[in-house]
Amino acid sequence: MASPALRALPLAALLLLAVPAAPVAAQTNDDAGTVTWSVRPADASGEDGRAWVEQELDPGATATEHMAVRNLSDTEVTFALSAADGFFQDNGRFSMLPSNEPSVDAGLWIDVQETVTVGPDETAVVPFTTTVPDNATPGDHAAGIAASVLSEQVGADGATVGVESRVGFRVMTRVTGDLAPAVSLEDVSSSYDLSWNPFAPGSAQVTFTVVNTGNARLLVTGALTAAGGEAGFPGPEEIDQELLPGDERTFSVTVDDVWPLVYIPAALEITPVVGVEGEGAAIDPVTADAGFWAVPWPQLIALAGIGLLIFSTFRGRARSRTRLETLLEAAREEGRREAEDEPAAT
Structure with a gap:
């Protein structure tokens, strides 16, 4: 919730800083x-080294x-302090709903x-x-808590714009x-990306959607194998x-480095892990056939x-041989005619 002073300032735009897994300092200028x-x-005495808060509570229970x-x-x-529902962005980074969107x-x-x-x-x-709540469903529920400041900026049209900047951390509650x-x-x-160099292999790409159909937060890892090659995900430079x-x-x-061999057998396997800070329990992997056609054009x-x-x-050689034989036959025929036309000796 924003303070009365912050609510009184007209907001023309909002800037939301994503809530990172490992909180960092934020900066704004006015x-x-x-x-x-x-x-x-933190605990009651100060920062305690955690990246975020993980807690397990019964329905109806309270924790500080x-x-x-x-x-x-x-x-x-x-600073204005607030909490809101949390979510993961498409790139995997954690964030929380902006101030103008209600939590549920x-x-x-x-x-x-x-x-x-x-x-x-x-x-x-x-x-x-x-x-x-007493009627909360079992499983993992995500929220974020943040401290924010509101600053004023003047837009290109001369209008005053209120910009909210906030930073915080996630609060994961397992009911x-x-x-x-x-x-x-x-x-x-x-799909197959063909290399038009016949002496170079191409590359295979598989696109897929992972759906969390349960009630627990999952960390998703896996691998794609194709034609003897393998690629894991997330990559070494990518976030969890x-x-x-x-x-x-x-x-x-x-x-x-996948050669086009008409049909390429490929297999996709994901290994989900039930997410808890510092530990995790793997569940059964899920696999799918990902074979594809790769015509070696x-x-x-x-x-x-x-x-x-x-x-x-070979056709040129045959033509040359035929032409040579024709020339030889013509030469022989010419020789015979000359012999016939020559007068007999007396």
């Missing part, structure tokens, strides 16, 4: 100067956690004071409580009960891919060219 701050999980709001600026700053799930379970004022280079530890992790693979499609219950996300995986064209060259060579 006429009052630069405001830089960070928000991290803390957030450390650190003001890295040179002046005192009043775990964002409503969190109660935190509206504002906190923090002096320059100081940290304020603020408690917040999570109260699970006790029957945990039923499940996942499905949908819309599996394969997590899916909340009901989430679906589309992935594309490429295997390089460059090689066929090259073979056709070689065949045409061989045919042309």
Whole structure:
């Protein structure tokens, strides 16, 4: 919830900073100067080293956690504190609903004071409580909690624009009960990127959608094998891919150095892991056939060219031999005529 002062400022635009897995400092600028701050999980005494909050609660239960709001600026700053439903973006990064979108799930379970004022280079530890409704469904529920500031900027048309900047961390609540992790693979499609160099292989790409059909948060990993090659996902430079219950996300995986052998058998396997910070339990892998056609057109064209060259060579030799025989026959015939026309000796 925003403070009365923040609500009074007309908002022409909102800027939402994604809530990262490992919270970092945020910075904004306005006429009052630069405001830089960070928000991290904490206990009553201060930051406790966690990246985010994981908690397991019964329906109807309440738990108290803390957030450390650190003001890295040179002046005192009043931050607005808020909670909202959390979600994973298409790129796998965690975020929370913007201020103008109402929460319908775990964002409503969190109660935190509206504002906190923090002096320059100081940290304020603020408690917040999570109260699970009596009728909450078992499984994982995601929310985010953040500290924000509102600044004014003047747009190109001269209008004053209010910009909300916020940073925070995720709050994952697992409601006790029957945990039923499940996942499905949908819309599996394969394609082949042909290399027109007949002496170079191409690459295979498989696109598919992973759907979390259970009630537990899942970390998704897997591999695609094709023609003896293999590619894992996520890649070494990519972030972990997590899916909340009901989430679906589309992935594309490429295997390089695949020769076109008319039909390429390929197999896709994903290995979901039930997500809990610091641990995880794997569930049965899910597999799908991803075979595809890969007609070796460059090689066929090259073979056709070689065949045409061989045919042309032999045909040229046959023509030369026929022409030579024709010339020899004409020479013999000319010799016979000359012999016949020559007068007999007396």
